[in-house]
Amino acid sequence: MDKSEREGFVRAVYEVVGKIPSGRATSYGAIAKAIGYPRFSRLVGKVLQENGETEKVIPVHRVVNSKGFLSGKESFGNENQMAYLLEEEGVTVENDSIRDWKTIFWDPLQEIEI
């Protein structure tokens, strides 16, 4: 993956993350698959971590791992910032995991079908 390809990848990630509805969340792997890079879940995580500035524009707190665990919470300014943002939109977080994950989960691919 060269520089320009990676730039496209980054834009695609942001595009999908920006479409996640409030009160819902998705996973790194689901995003990777939706943008045509099914095995790049780790890179999705890295891209979101590098983000920082756009944190206020893009709802990166709505992205967790495949089990609904807030694996990226440490990258937010405050300790419980990620959980706070989720709780604020109605998503309950217990032990750094999203409750009723199967219900909260939002699949980008399913959304594209519609």
Next chain:
DNA sequence: GGCGTGACTATGG
């Protein structure tokens, strides 16, 4: 080029 690392995931016990 080798090696370890990590906001990952699927699978088997």
Next chain:
DNA sequence: ACCATAGCCACGC
């Protein structure tokens, strides 16, 4: 449900 393992891939040293 929990833990270990093994694929995965960009990146820095």
